[in-house]
Amino acid sequence: MDYDASLAVRAPAGDSEHGRFDFAALLQGYMLPLDAQSLAGAARRLVAACPSLPQPGGGHTLARWQFLAGLAAHDLSLVKIYEAHADALAIHAELAAPRMPRDSAACGTAPEIWGVWAARSPRNELRFTSSRSGHVLLSGVKPWCSGAAFVTHALVTCVDSDDRDWLAALPIGQPGVTVTARGWEAVGMAATQSVEIDVQNAHATLVGPGGAYLRRPGFWHGGAGMAACWYGAAAALAVRLREAARRRDDPHLNAHLGAADVALSAARALLREAAHAIDAAPEADAMALALRVRAAVESAVEVTLHACTRGLGAGPLCRNRWFARMAADLPVFVRQSHAEHDLAALAKHASTNEDWSL
Structure with a gap:
């Protein structure tokens, strides 16, 4: 295994047990990066060891994000699956919705693993025609179903x-x-196998009132938390750049490390500020905050990837399995951002509401 866990960015010690989670011990025996076959087992092991995270806006949002960043530093496909599981539980809690009874025949002794699949099918969105006490029959197609x-x-x-x-x-x-x-068909994030599912008269239970998924404050809390995953992966790549700079005193390599440091430090500061703001006002509209932190972290990812590939050259991209996969996975993962559409939405807020005084 060419991945060196000692170089990974560990989740900093936070104000809960999640900030001190030992991912290296949990993933012992797995070769990183995980492939499609090993991802399922690793996800089950992780969910069994840490079934949930602190609720966003509940006073420990930073600890939640530190956990996600620390996990992302090890494997992006695994954090993609686990973040969705943790988000599903947070949504249930926020909407005061009971989780569905465990289906022992389907799950056996394995833990439940939840996904959140919110992309619309352009040709055949999931649909139901009637509801009896919240129980519906769904039919249609759902795309981008990770895991x-x-x-x-x-x-x-x-x-x-x-x-x-x-x-x-x-x-x-x-x-x-x-x-x-x-x-x-992606090479990046290939292990998640985010395929389409076909649904025909399948039983489901409505969660919350109509429109609640997008209207709830936690929608934007989760969107900001996704940026913590991007950040953790970028910081792990930058650690490799830092280690190379320690071994070799090269002015160009040092300049690339300096650029990554500036970008990551700014993104980290905004993530921490956002976490505290969410905890201070959990019911407030966090759209602008989430869009801003996502854009800042996305920019830091781009700077860091550029710095790492230019500063380290072809060696780790071609000879280090973990580095090569991380460099391929991260650009795909970050494309969950809506790029200029999000920036335009943020501009509408900034044009009337934002105070940039120090």
């Missing part, structure tokens, strides 16, 4: 006969849910 081959349940967006938006809890291992091989 579909092994997650046990998912929160999925869907629409009713009047095209109103809803959120539903869908057990995956039931008749009527088919995991396809369509829709995922």
